[in-house]
Amino acid sequence: MSWHFVIPPAFAEEVAALPDRVLGQDYPYWLGGRFNWVAQSYLVLRQYREGLTLGMAPEPDRINFAHCMGWRAMGARRGEFRISVRADYPRLFDVDFEILQNPAVPLGPRQAYLPYWPVPGVIPRDPSRQGLKVLAYAGRIGPLNLADDLKGGPTGLPRGLEFRIIPPHLWHDLSQIDALIAIRTFDGAPHDAKPPSKLFSAWRAGIPLIAGGDSAFSAVGTPGHDYLRVRTREEFTDALQRLHDDPDFYARIADNGHARADEVSHEAFARDWIAVFDDRIAPRFEAWKQDRLKGLYALAARGADRGRDTASGLKSRLRSLSRRPT
Structure with a gap:
């Protein structure tokens, strides 16, 4: 399966260095979710699947995976298949499948729970320590x-x-x-x-x-x-x-x-990720390639995103006005 991992150009320097990074040694996990969700996914899953690629822009006829804020920064899609990680942000509608990070949240037909990768290289508590200090x-x-x-x-x-x-x-x-x-x-x-x-x-x-x-x-x-x-x-x-x-x-x-x-190891999570990609995302990708109406669906999704952003802006404006002294 043709997986392509997309990290925003703001991380260009790290994207260039990423293929040579090693989890638990020189991987900069502290750069935050927008980088980490995609970068760790690429580094871990390439150990189990061949043909994974990394870039700063989506590619046609590929399964493109990115953080939702990365997709928002790139704007409306141009015919590519998109997988989005919602993370802590509002839902993005102009995507084909969405990953959620909390297993307690109810899922729709185009959503799945996948765990956020653990901090790599955790050093356990020194066994010689005694008590809570x-x-x-x-x-x-x-x-x-x-x-x-x-x-x-x-x-x-x-x-x-x-x-x-x-x-x-x-x-x-x-x-x-x-x-x-x-x-x-x-x-x-x-x-x-x-x-x-x-x-x-x-x-x-x-x-x-x-x-x-x-x-x-x-x-x-x-x-x-x-x-x-x-x-x-x-x-x-x-x-x-x-x-x-x-x-x-x-x-x-x-x-x-x-x-x-x-x-909760990288190995265990990799099995979960591959199962979702193979059993849920890959069939949807194959159906999407044959769907002649996908352009109309994308147009409607962009309208939903604009409506969400407008409503959010109005709420922020009302909160601001309510704080003003009378």
């Missing part, structure tokens, strides 16, 4: 990434517990970390647009994750068994205290998660 966050700092009252460091930590925000280029090194947090808000919101990536990192590192109410976490994990879910500041404090004070509880949560590490 270092709590960390390994992710971007921005809206709905980390709860506002945790960005400056949690208050009321158990005595002797240190909190760190790990810089992006070190997200893979969890050797000196005893637990991770992934709490976007303390209101129990499901954050359905978000993936379970931090849970994958914790499992592979052999450490507990304390997470918020994200539906993606509970879709792949079991709260209280292989990670901890908290919905309030008080529950967060209680979870930390128990992990700190109860070594058996700490070990049980960490071990249950680590037992699932093989399920």
Whole structure:
């Protein structure tokens, strides 16, 4: 099957270097989803399939795969078949198939769940470490990434517990970390647009994750068994205290998660990706090539995208006006 992976020209330098990169050694995973979704897919899947290509523009008569914001930057398609990763963004209609990153979200006939690739080269917790001494966050700092009252460091930590925000280029090194947090808000919101990536990192590192109410976490994990879910500041404090004070509880949560590490490896995810490409996308691509009405469908899809953008702009304008002093 003819797969072509498309990365925006803004990453031209990295695209040129990518074919020689090695995951877990010199691959710059911290560049963000617009690059990483496509780049890791190319690097991993080329180990299992021949004929994969990489470029900065789509090609005709190929299965073109890109991040949705990459497609938006390129504008309306010109007769090519497009696969889009929605990631954290609004749905893009002017595509032929869409990949979602949260298994809890209901799927349509032209959609599939595929996991966001794990951080490559994760270094597990040093087995000589004892107890909960270092709590960390390994992710971007921005809206709905980390709860506002945790960005400056949690208050009321158990005595002797240190909190760190790990810089992006070190997200893979969890050797000196005893637990991770992934709490976007303390209101129990499901954050359905978000993936379970931090849970994958914790499992592979052999450490507990304390997470918020994200539906993606509970879709792949079991709260209280292989990670901890908290919905309030008080529950967060209680979870930390128990992990700190109860070594058996700490070990049980960490071990249950680590037992699932093989399920969230690049190899396991590659099997999922190939199955979706072969069983769902390839037949649709063959049907698309014979469909004489595909131009009309694309025109209608572009209209839906324009309508979505117009509605979004109006909402932003109304919010801005509502904030003005009277």
